[in-house]
Amino acid sequence: MDSGISVIICCYNSASRLPQTIAHLAKQSINSDIKWEIIIVDNASTDDSAGVAAKEWKKYDTCIPFTIHTENRPGLNFARQKGISVSKYSYLLFCDDDNWLNEDYLARGYNILAADAKIGALGGIGIPVFEGTKPEWFDKFQLYYAVGRQSELQGDVSRSKSWIYGAGMMINREAIKNLDKHRFLTTDRKGKSLSSGGDMELCFFILTQDFSIWYDEELIFKHFIEIGRLEMNYLKRMMMAGAKAAYLLDGLRFIAQGAVKPVRIKRNWIVRFVIDNIKVYKVFRSNELPLHFQLKLHFVRISRILKLNFDYDRSFKLYKW
Structure with a gap:
């Protein structure tokens, strides 16, 4: 497997969000010796997300490989697995369709992973960008939106937090080489459903493979939050979905914790x-x-x-x- 980064963007009706996400990827400042690619996975969209993505990328006239693939099974986990299966580099980056990566994101992430072969998953910090007005309750529940500090401490969080959010997550391919043998309990986002837990399940799996979970606050991206997601009813639906995912993953969580510390x-x-x-x-x-x-x-x-x-x-x- 060649050393480099495969950026995987999973899309479901993402036409309105993709232009900014792709624009920030086009601005990445990264050594020319580091190979990378962008993979769009269209997860049963009905709004021509794939066409919008292709048209947007052409604006930047770059030689970075850009491919589009389709995954008809609804669910973010299925889309990510599709992206993994067609990717060609040693490190994977799950960039959500509303993530605007800082210019040094790829370079910094690559250097961290390359410096320690036992880091299985690497996460940074999301900074919210609101389409509407920030709700007064937002800070209290910001982790549901994959923004804010993920841990009080930086570095290896395997024993303390045990997982990081999927937005902006980078993965060492070696840590998931047995993933095809794992039967996922969650589907993660699925169409209009707010089902969740795929990021937690993936991290728990990585821990069972004797790799660590790492957090770095210099790894920064902006997370664009549409106005419709700032309604209290939306938050309640996310919280309910999160509770359901936590319930489903209890068993795997204990296996993962047992892998890094005595139970x-x-x-x-x-x-x-x-x-x-x-x-x-x-x-x-x-x-x-x-x-x-x-x-x-x-x-x-x-x-x-x-x-x-x-x-x-x-x-x-x-x-x-």
Whole structure:
């Protein structure tokens, strides 16, 4: 695999957002010795996102490779996997369709990853740019929008935070070489749905592969936030989707944490975990996902880590699933 950066932009009806995103990529200040490419993945758009992207890139008359691919399965995770499969460089950058990268983003990210082969995922800090007026509640909930400080400390956050947001995330390809064997529990953004958790799941997977999660506040990008996303109802939908994702990923989270630090939890914790998650299941009951099977799988995984025995089938009958 050639050393370089594959910038992957996943799009769903992104025609209005792509011009600024592409313009900032065209302004990247990076050593000519570092190879890079831009990959557009059109995830079932209906607004000619791909055509807009191609037309915009032509304005800059650059020799940087620019390709467009289609992923018809709805869901950001599927789109990212498509981008990974067609990419050709050692490092991957997930640039959302509303991310405006600082001019040194690619160069700085490349240098950080190249300096430490055990960094699996690298994240920076998003600075919000509002289409409308900033809501008074925004700062309190800014992480839901993938902006703001991701950690009190910089550097390796594997043991403390364990994940970084997907916007602007860079990945060492070696850390995900076994990703095709992983069955994703989340779809992440899916059409108009605000389903989430793909960034968390990817980071948890990377930790299980014996790589670290890294955070650098000099890695800066602007995150454009459209006015429709600044409504309280939108925030509530995001929070609900985030809670659902956290519930689905509990098992993988414990596997990931066990990979970077000892897990010491008493036996009675697993009983409380079962009861709490059954309550959550009732809230998030959905025909879209067989959550009861996912939950049972999480219990099995956690039990193996903690070396516990638990009668799952009996508990399911007891709580009348």
